[in-house]
Amino acid sequence: MRRATILWFLIATCLGVALFLVKHEVQRREEQLAGLHRQILASQEAIHVLEAEWSYLNRPDRIEALVRRHLNLVPMDTRRIGSVEMLPMRLPMPDAAEDGVAPTLAGLPPLPVGRPLVLTREARR
Amino acid sequence: MKTRSETVRLEGHAKQAIETGRNRLILAGCLVALAFAAIGARVIELSALGGAGEPGVASVDPDAQLTVGRADIVDRDGLLLATSLRTPSLYADPKEVLDAEDAAFRLSTVLPEINPAETAAKLASDRRFVWLKRNLTPREQQEVNSLGIPGLHFQDEWKRIYPQGTLTAHAVGFTDVDDRGISGVERSFDDVLRGGRDPLRLSLDLRVQHIVREELLRQIATFSAIGGAGVVLDVDTGETIAMVSLPDFDPNVPGQMDPDTLFNRATLGVYEMGSTFKIFNTAMALDAGTATMRSGYDATHPIRIARFTINDDHAKARWLSVPEIFKYSSNIGSVKMALDVGTDGQRAFMAKLGMLRETAIELPERGRPMVPSPWRPINTMTIAFGHGLAVSPLHLVGGVAAIVNGGIRRPVTLLASDIPSPGQRVISEQTSHDMRRLMRLVVEDGTGRKADTPGYVVGGKTGTAEKAGGRGGYKQKSLISSFVAAFPMHDPRYVVLIMVDEPKGTKETFGYATGGWVAAPAVSRIVARSAPLLGVAPVDPETPEIRRDLMIEVPVEGGKRLASF
Numbered sequence: 245m246r247r248a249t250i251l252w253f254l255i256a257t258c259l260g261v262a263l264f265l266v267k268h269e270v271q272r273r274e275e276q277l278a279g280l281h282r283q284i285l286a287s288q289e290a291i292h293v294l295e296a297e298w299s300y301l302n303r304p305d306r307i308e309a310l311v312r313r314h315l316n317l318v319p320m321d322t323r324r325i326g327s328v329e330m331l332p333m334r335l336p337m338p339d340a341a342e343d344g345v346a347p348t349l350a351g352l353p354p355l356p357v358g359r360p361l362v363l364t365r366e367a368r369r
Numbered sequence: 370m371k372t373r374s375e376t377v378r379l380e381g382h383a384k385q386a387i388e389t390g391r392n393r394l395i396l397a398g399c400l401v402a403l404a405f406a407a408i409g410a411r412v413i414e415l416s417a418l419g420g421a422g423e424p425g426v427a428s429v430d431p432d433a434q435l436t437v438g439r440a441d442i443v444d445r446d447g448l449l450l451a452t453s454l455r456t457p458s459l460y461a462d463p464k465e466v467l468d469a470e471d472a473a474f475r476l477s478t479v480l481p482e483i484n485p486a487e488t489a490a491k492l493a494s495d496r497r498f499v500w501l502k503r504n505l506t507p508r509e510q511q512e513v514n515s516l517g518i519p520g521l522h523f524q525d526e527w528k529r530i531y532p533q534g535t536l537t538a539h540a541v542g543f544t545d546v547d548d549r550g551i552s553g554v555e556r557s558f559d560d561v562l563r564g565g566r567d568p569l570r571l572s573l574d575l576r577v578q579h580i581v582r583e584e585l586l587r588q589i590a591t592f593s594a595i596g597g598a599g600v601v602l603d604v605d606t607g608e609t610i611a612m613v614s615l616p617d618f619d620p621n622v623p624g625q626m627d628p629d630t631l632f633n634r635a636t637l638g639v640y641e642m643g644s645t646f647k648i649f650n651t652a653m654a655l656d657a658g659t660a661t662m663r664s665g666y667d668a669t670h671p672i673r674i675a676r677f678t679i680n681d682d683h684a685k686a687r688w689l690s691v692p693e694i695f696k697y698s699s700n701i702g703s704v705k706m707a708l709d710v711g712t713d714g715q716r717a718f719m720a721k722l723g724m725l726r727e728t729a730i731e732l733p734e735r736g737r738p739m740v741p742s743p744w745r746p747i748n749t750m751t752i753a754f755g756h757g758l759a760v761s762p763l764h765l766v767g768g769v770a771a772i773v774n775g776g777i778r779r780p781v782t783l784l785a786s787d788i789p790s791p792g793q794r795v796i797s798e799q800t801s802h803d804m805r806r807l808m809r810l811v812v813e814d815g816t817g818r819k820a821d822t823p824g825y826v827v828g829g830k831t832g833t834a835e836k837a838g839g840r841g842g843y844k845q846k847s848l849i850s851s852f853v854a855a856f857p858m859h860d861p862r863y864v865v866l867i868m869v870d871e872p873k874g875t876k877e878t879f880g881y882a883t884g885g886w887v888a889a890p891a892v893s894r895i896v897a898r899s900a901p902l903l904g905v906a907p908v909d910p911e912t913p914e915i916r917r918d919l920m921i922e923v924p925v926e927g928g929k930r931l932a933s934f
Contacts, residue, residue, distance in 0.1 A: 300533075
């Protein structure tokens with residue numbers, strides 16, 4: 245009888261302490277959540293302001309003026325736009341699989357090779 | 370129990386008392402059992418059955434979302450055109466201000482635009498709240514704060530900001546102090562913007578908008594014009610890619626706008642467009658079958674009707690075929706073509722093209738066409754070359770898009786749309802193809818040669834109209850010079866219109882201020898600069914497919930044919 249009472253008393257105490265801790269933890273986390281929400285809002289507002297600034301800095305006339313001042317760019321010319329069909333024909337691919345030899349460029353004019361430039365005395369003058 | 374009941378026997382009072390006790394015990398037991406049963410049932414309901422009315426998981430507040438006073442407006446690529454920013458506004462509680470004179474003086478040192486005397490009077494008043502300045506910049510707020518004057522407070526307010534300034538002024542419009550839209554998209558979508566959080570995406574492309582505005586500005590400066598309008602339209606969807614009206618205004622400084630700059634020439638202004646209407650006239654005659662690409666009309670003599678004489682500007686004084694009438698922009702030939710279709714046919718055709726009603730553009734500033742009433746034969750004759758029916762530039766662009774895109778008219782729109790409207794057929798596929806060839810002819814070998822752009826197969830039509838003056842006459846010196854073009858002509862993607870209001874000829878143009886001299890070069894530059902941005906690949910116009918597609922045989926009188934490409 246007495247042992248049972250002590251047992252129940254212990255259980256009740258433990259539960260009480262646990263409940264207190266859980267409640268405390270929940271409160272702490274709620275505060276944390278509210279803090280995070282505040283932070284999110286602040287960040288969103290900052291993003292919002294930055295977006296406006298980004299758009300303001302991206303005004304086409306400003307970009308154009310900057311490009312004119314700092315870069316050597318010109319409007320795109322139609323001659324600079326090509327299509328895949330305009331590329332020269334692909335090199336004929338010999339059947340490399342049959343003997344495992346890398347495809348050769350036999351029959352094609354040699355590729356230009358870089359040559360060290362030697363300035364002669366005349367040229368220097 | 371049983372043994373005990375056998376052994377213990379009680380009689381009389383004692384038995385009575387035991388009976389009563391037992392009954393009470395049973396009653397109490399029943400009540401407790403009932404209570405436990407109820408609790409048990411509730412526990413089962415909550416845990417096993419999911420609990421009606423109770424959320425299954427602990428609920429959390431939805432993630433914090435920034436609510437701005439008004440939704441943003443963005444262009445088709447998502448760049449901001451209008452947004453709301455939180456700005457501090459300065460107010461004062463005069464009761465808390467200790468020395469009004471001194472406070473006002475010190476304030477005016479950091480906020481130069483406020484008047485010290487006026488502010489001092491405000492601060493000395495016995496109210497509890499006076500506005501000192503709305504919408505301060507962060508720097509100003511910092512400076513006011515560092516003055517440390519008691520009684521000054523800030524309140525955050527939403528302010529509408531237009532980062533692009535004048536660039537999209539007419540399309541986007543602006544709001545009043547209380548954040549109510551009063552023009553442009555801001556007004557037509559006021560409800561949506563006010564309630565919404567998602568940005569409103571317009572069909573405008575800022576880059577193209579900038580190019581059109583810049584080229585239009587250049588033409589207006591070169592020809593000392595009073596204004597102009599420029600529109601770029603996607604022919605397959607009816608989306609407005611660029612819409613410029615000049616002169617324009619800065620929506621960030623409300624209250625300082627000249628009413629003239631607020632006027633949207635592209636959508637609200639209605640003008641007699643002149644020869645660009647011959648596109649519709651020719652398409653109408655070809656579609657009705659009263660004229661063909663091989664037939665023609667005698668344009669030797671001017672037409673005299675009532676007190677008017679209809680003459681040609683580039684008079685050839687001979688028989689002209691339909692392609693020649695279009696190429697040389699012959700008024701006489703166009704009038705005869707229109708007369709063959711008839712007044713009713715013309716009115717029906719113009720109605721089908723939407724020329725008799727307001728456009729579908731989502732703006733409050735929509736011009737109502739000036740339609741002749743009654744529609745007499747003389748009106749039929751003048752409308753053939755673009756006089757007598759005044760429409761907005763947007764009407765013209767929408768109509769031309771329908772003519773070149775295969776004959777389907779779609780409502781013009783300012784909103785980016787993923788699903789284009791199905792549209793409604795106005796002319797046959799064949800007529801549309803013929804019109805494309807005719808428009809290409811004008812640029813290759815007609816009045817619009819200055820619009821040609823290497824690689825983009827531009828086709829179009831010039832228009833030079835005299836503005837209607839007082840007393841029902843026309844002012845010869847004030848012109849509306851325009852050029853409407855489509856590109857690439859073998860498979861049109863975009864229509865471009867440039868219209869310049871009252872250009873004056875210069876020495877370089879030999880005194881001419883016609884559409885071919887004023888507007889066509891601007892169209893050419895706009896196409897060259899914006900086509901790479903719009904993803905139109907340049908082509909060689911001499912490739913056999915394109916040549917065959919756009920080839921025209923110009924018949925001459927007597928059956929001989931002259932090939933022209």
